[in-house]
Amino acid sequence: MNNRLLESLQRLRLSGMARSLDVRLQEARGNNLPHEDFLELILQDELHVRKERLIARNLKSAAFRDTKTLDDFDWRFNPSIKRKPIYDLAACHFIRERRDVLLIGPPGTGKTHLAQAIGHEAIRQGLLVLYRSIFDLVRDFLRDEATAGEERILLKYLKPDLLIVDDMGIKQLPKRSGEYLFEIVMRRYENRSTLMTSNRPIEDWGKLIGDVPSATAILDRFLHHAIVIPMNGRSYRLKDAPATAETSARPARPAHAAKPAPDRETPPPETEETA
Numbered sequence: 251m252n253n254r255l256l257e258s259l260q261r262l263r264l265s266g267m268a269r270s271l272d273v274r275l276q277e278a279r280g281n282n283l284p285h286e287d288f289l290e291l292i293l294q295d296e297l298h299v300r301k302e303r304l305i306a307r308n309l310k311s312a313a314f315r316d317t318k319t320l321d322d323f324d325w326r327f328n329p330s331i332k333r334k335p336i337y338d339l340a341a342c343h344f345i346r347e348r349r350d351v352l353l354i355g356p357p358g359t360g361k362t363h364l365a366q367a368i369g370h371e372a373i374r375q376g377l378l379v380l381y382r383s384i385f386d387l388v389r390d391f392l393r394d395e396a397t398a399g400e401e402r403i404l405l406k407y408l409k410p411d412l413l414i415v416d417d418m419g420i421k422q423l424p425k426r427s428g429e430y431l432f433e434i435v436m437r438r439y440e441n442r443s444t445l446m447t448s449n450r451p452i453e454d455w456g457k458l459i460g461d462v463p464s465a466t467a468i469l470d471r472f473l474h475h476a477i478v479i480p481m482n483g484r485s486y487r488l489k490d491a492p493a494t495a496e497t498s499a500r501p502a503r504p505a506h507a508a509k510p511a512p513d514r515e516t517p518p519p520e521t522e523e524t525a
Contacts, residue, residue, distance in 0.1 A: 266299030267292050305373055312379040315416075318366040328359055328483030335479050336364055340371040344443060345412050350476040351445040354452070358485025361447040365414050368445065377411040384418050384431075391430040407434050412443050419450030419458055428464030439471040446472070 252272065259268040270292060278288040309317075320340060325333055344351060351368075353361040369379040382390070387407070394403040407413060413434070438444050448455075452469055456462035 264296050266296035269299065270295040304376075308373045308378060309370070312369060312373060312381050314366045314369065314381045315362065315383075316366060317370075318363045319370055320364075320367045323360060323363055323367065324486065327486055327489065328481075330483050331360065331481055335477075336368070339368050339477070339479075342368075342372050342375050342377060342412075344477060345372060345377060348440055348443055348475075350443055350472050352452075352473070352476050352478045353445070353447045353481055354478065355449065355481030355483070356485065357449045358487045359481040359483050360486060361449070361481055362416055364481075365416060365445055365447050369412060369414050372412050378409065379412045379414065380407065380410040381414040381416065382407075383416045384423065384427075385420075387415060387434075388424055388427045388430055392424065392426075404433065404437070408437050408442065410442065412445060413438065415444065415446045418446055418448035419454065422458055422460060425460060428459040428461035428468070431459070432464045432468050435468050435472050440475070444472065 252275070256268050256271060259265075259271065274288060274292050274295070277283065277291070283291075320336065325331065339351060353365060355361060366381060369381055372379050390403050390406075415431075435444065450458060452473075455469065456465040459465045459468075
């Protein structure tokens, strides 16, 4: 009987039910479960397997750089980064409200990690997500422009419930980048959510894009309903680096800053000639 049931379930492509059939039958016999309870349990098994399969498929199509979760994030390293605003984002209300998000701060503070973790949570809630660095985004459009496929690639960026655009501000972008980014932001504005990360102030975006009018138009729409979260602190990537590396990573003293006066009572350091 069990073999016939398994064969029928497999032919119907009910792999979740087939996988748990033996366990559920033993449970039903041992606990004298009514037929409707047994049926509910085995249907829930099938739904669970299908949900996990869909999540795995959507995680793959999201094209995340790494598998990052909120549990992996070291909240103690930079205490100025608060948990509550990030966990509020992970609840995905902003996506359902079609609002945008900007994570902004110096390199190494965890913007990419948290952006991908929020995307991961969105997928687990049944939402479609696409992750791209700004350079990958521009490269996609430049490549498809040469083959007259702009409309196809544009649809790819318009479809997800959440589009994550990472690494804004790493370096200056190629020509026409502003046009591509503006088209995406304009078409997604108040229709779908976009999350961007940047390590440069928004005042610098015109220079980075190479098109001040486009940058102004992008920011006008993107920031209208956006949640802006500053992420300041030390670089996590330099936490185990030698002190000289941390020193070199600090911003240089402004040229106009006054130098500290030397302590005249302290003798100069010894050299090989004076030692």
